Amino acid sequence: MTYTKEYFIRFVEIFSKYLAENKEYLTQLDAAIGDGDHGINMDRGAKAALERLKSTNPSSPGEVLRTVGMAMLSSVGGAAGPLYGTAFIKMGMSFGKKPEITDEELIRGLRQALDGIKNLGKAEVGEKTMVDVWEPVVKFLEECAKEGKTLSDVCAEVIALAEERMKATIPMQAKKGRASYLGERSIGHQDPGATSSYFFFKSLCEAIGGR
Ligand code: ADP
Ligand code: MG
Numbered sequence: 001m002t003y004t005k006e007y008f009i010r011f012v013e014i015f016s017k018y019l020a021e022n023k024e025y026l027t028q029l030d031a032a033i034g035d036g037d038h039g040i041n042m043d044r045g046a047k048a049a050l051e052r053l054k055s056t057n058p059s060s061p062g063e064v065l066r067t068v069g070m071a072m073l074s075s076v077g078g079a080a081g082p083l084y085g086t087a088f089i090k091m092g093m094s095f096g097k098k099p100e101i102t103d104e105e106l107i108r109g110l111r112q113a114l115d116g117i118k119n120l121g122k123a124e125v126g127e128k129t130m131v132d133v134w135e136p137v138v139k140f141l142e143e144c145a146k147e148g149k150t151l152s153d154v155c156a157e158v159i160a161l162a163e164e165r166m167k168a169t170i171p172m173q174a175k176k177g178r179a180s181y182l183g184e185r186s187i188g189h190q191d192p193g194a195t196s197s198y199f200f201f202k203s204l205c206e207a208i209g210g211r
Pocket of ligand 1: 035078079083117131178
């Protein structure tokens with residue numbers, strides 16, 4: 001099975017829908033341990049990305065993702081803008097100009113995105129950030145790829161794992177970003193960026209149905 005640019009556009013549309021529906025929720029999570037703008041930031045970024053896709057009509061999966069990343073970089077702001085922007089751009093760059101992406105290439109692209117997030121933000125697992133969702137999911141997908149499984153084969157597990165890792169940020173103390181200023185008071189709250197990352201992977205999976 002391969003992934004065309006239509007798949008990636010559909011993924012961005014679904015991600016955008018989740019971010020719009022959960023704008024208040026993400027904002028409330030960020031209000032508890034940050035400055036309450038994560039939902040607003042991400043919703044604005046996703047809308048800007050969709051508009052940019054419409055006006056530029058990119059010709060390949062890589063170009064779709066690079067376009068989304070650039071739109072997020074220039075419109076999201078905060079910590080999440082550069083982090084998500086980098087993730088989309090790195091993933092897009094790893095696809096080059098290929099018209100269709102295989103499962104192996106998709107997973108390699110997600111690894112590039114994760115490495116981009118970590119290089120920029122310097123967060124490790126356990127520090128209550130989006131990395132707490134990204135890293136275990138990417139590692140799981142890499143294991144699946146070794147066994148010859150596709151994303152489609154393991155979608156239910158990916159969504160469940162992302163949700164579990166998102167919830168696992170609740171008892172963590174934030175060590176990176178704005179929430180880290182709270183010290184121990186950041187304990188007991190779910191990380192907003194881990195939550196938007198759960199929606200990212202859920203959208204990636206759900207986009208398969210509409211391919
Ligand atoms: P800001 O913190 O600038 O207001 P957002 O509210 O949009 O930005 O995003 C906050 C989220 O960004 C956090 O919940 C966390 O998941 C993520 N984040 C913050 N700093 C880092 C970092 N250094 N590495 C990875 N993720 C980070
Ligand atoms: Mg914030």
